[in-house]
Amino acid sequence: MRATMDKPGKAATRVDRRRFIGRSMALxxxxxxxxxxxxxxxxxxxxxxxxxxxxxxxxxxxxxxxxxxxxxxxxxxxxxxxxxxxxxxxxxxxxxxxxxxxxxxxxxxxxxxxxxxxxxxxxxxxxxxxxxxxxxxxxxxxxxxxxxxxxxxxxxxxxxxxxxxxxxxxxxxxxxxxDYQMPTDPVNIEVVKRIHEGTMGKLDYLVTLGFTSAFEDPPRTATLESRLQKLIWVNDIAMGCDYIGNYDIHAIDVALWVARRRPVAAAGASRICRPDPHGDSRDVCSVVYEFDDGLVLNHCGEAMGNHGKVVLACQVYGGKGSAEINYWGNSFLRGGTRPYRGGEVENLYEAGAVRNIATFYENVTQGRFENTTVRRAVDGALTTILGREAGIRHARLTMDQVLKENKHLEMDLSGLKS
Missing domain, CATH: 3.40.50.720 (NAD(P)-binding Rossmann-like Domain)
Incomplete structure (x- = not known):
């Protein structure tokens, strides 16, 4: 599924993505x-x-x-x-x-x-x-x-x-x-607020989309130094968390924001499509996540140089309405007891960072130390790791399994300047 539910106000291109990223267990x-x-x-x-x-x-x-x-x-x-x-x-x-x-x-x-x-x-x-x-x-x-x-x-x-x-x-x-940008946008905030108020009824199904471009993956050299620049490191899972964790995570974070919890299991498949790969990041993935109450999240990710549209979106389906929350284009809520026409998410890459920098300043100077962004950021990263592992293994895994494995990823830093 390449198109979002609503036509975006301004088309996002693969060039936008390069600008976007290039400027981008008890506890x-x-x-x-x-x-x-x-x-x-x-x-x-x-x-x-x-x-x-x-x-x-x-x-x-x-x-x-x-x-x-x-x-x-x-x-x-x-x-x-x-x-x-x-x-x-x-x-x-x-x-x-x-x-x-x-x-x-x-x-x-x-x-x-x-x-x-x-x-x-x-x-x-x-x-x-x-x-x-x-x-x-x-x-x-x-x-x-x-x-x-x-x-x-x-x-x-x-x-x-x-x-x-x-x-x-x-x-x-x-x-x-x-620093996540999508939860700072006023339109996105209002859509999620109404979802949490129950306007859509019981949530039944979530869809997240992460479509973007590929990055150069040249041959390895004697040390890791050559891969520490020009976003080449995105192609190495240990260095960048795979495309699902480095890019798609924006949309998955919104799904967790909507669901107010992380999933308990995932099944998926993924593959490397780029010619002559030298890193191990997957170019495409399809992951179905399960939540503890039966809620289903279907995630699709793709990172290839095929001139497709750049998308970061979360679609939400309830018994009485549906909604879409976007990084680019329009966010809205249809149906339900309080439909919301929404509007365009404007200049979010910069505007979101500016808002977050302002918030950080206020947190520091006003002594707000609750640090509420940390927990969902951790859950979002764990969710992408769960999906990444399910996709690589072509299997169903539970979050508990992944936490119990507690697998550490190691990069060879020998030969680098200290």
């Missing part, structure tokens, strides 16, 4: 937090007070990292104080753009350690997901606030680490925020 069994993405509390029309400057370090200064650094700089409530990237020239380019002293531009695998020790009070983590648990743990242990991209990890142990770190940050009165 685990606790109930899923149901709130949407935290949103700024400053009243409409009020002038925000940015007299308090948060000293920020950005770890990962490639396409999205440098773009995020620019948004933090533009906010004016932050001082982008330090940068770290494996490649020194990447850190230097970003540092020149946002005015960071060369003495606080760090490189190599351990650059993040020098950044943490440089005097920052918050970090934005924008590296490949493989490194998130290690970097986040160092930041929380150092007493820093954490702003983090998704997915939170590429494997189960990493997900459980992030969940523990979210709790630890709250205990230390520090913020830990995971």
């Amino acid at each position: 685990a069994s606790a109930p899923l937090l149901v709130s949407p993405q935290d949103k700024p509390q400053t009243p409409i029309g009020a002038s925000p007070d940015f007299s308090r400057k948060i000293k920020l370090g950005v770890v990962g200064c490639g396409g999205r990292g440098s773009w995020i650094a620019g948004l933090f700089h533009k906010h004016t409530g932050y001082q982008v104080y330090a940068l770290a990237d494996y490649f020194p020239e990447v850190a230097a380019r970003c540092g020149q753009a946002v005015g960071v002293d060369t003495a606080r531009q760090f490189s190599g695998l351990s650059g993040y350690k020098r950044l943490i020790a440089s005097g920052v009070e918050a970090v934005a983590l924008e590296t490949p997901p493989y490194f998130f648990p290690e970097h986040a743990a160092a930041a929380v242990d150092a007493g820093l606030h954490v702003y983090m991209a998704k997915p939170v990890s590429s494997d189960v142990p990493g997900c459980l680490t992030i969940e523990n770190l979210g709790r630890k940050a709250s205990q230390k009165q520090r913020c830990f925020f995971v």
Whole structure:
């Protein structure tokens, strides 16, 4: 199924996707937090007070990292104080753009350690997901606030680490925020609000769609260095969590937002379609998820260079109505007791990040340490890992099985600069 239920206001192309990503078990069994993405509390029309400057370090200064650094700089409530990237020239380019002293531009695998020790009070983590648990743990242990991209990890142990770190940050009165954009959009928020109010009746069926383009997957070199750039790492499951975990997860996160819990089982199939692959990420997948009450989620993912339309969507079907929640195009709710015509989701890639950066600022300066984004981000990553494993094995797996396996994914970092 390639088309969404409603014609989008502006067509999304494969070029959009490159812009999108290129600029882009006891604790685990606790109930899923149901709130949407935290949103700024400053009243409409009020002038925000940015007299308090948060000293920020950005770890990962490639396409999205440098773009995020620019948004933090533009906010004016932050001082982008330090940068770290494996490649020194990447850190230097970003540092020149946002005015960071060369003495606080760090490189190599351990650059993040020098950044943490440089005097920052918050970090934005924008590296490949493989490194998130290690970097986040160092930041929380150092007493820093954490702003983090998704997915939170590429494997189960990493997900459980992030969940523990979210709790630890709250205990230390520090913020830990995971950046998802779809739950920040006003139209999407209203659609989900009405669903939760019961306007559609009992929820019966969910569909999530993740259609995008492929990325270059060149031959491996003597070390991993060549795959740490130009989004080549998306092709490596351990580094990027597979396409279902790196891209499709936006739509799956919305399904969990709607369902207010994660699934208990999944069955699926997946395959590599790109010619001459050198990584192990799957280009297509079809996964059927089951929830504890019988609710079914059908997920379709595709990442190939076939000039198809870019889609990130969650379709919701209840006994009395249906709805669609989108990253691009229109979101709406039809039928039910409170239908909602909705409207276009506008400029979400940038607008969502801007909203989240504003929320992070308010959380830090106003002492809001509940860190409610962490739990659903962990559940979303675990859900994509469950689907990924079911697809690779062409089997039905339960979430309990995957948690019990607790499989750690390892990358060979030998030969890389420290």
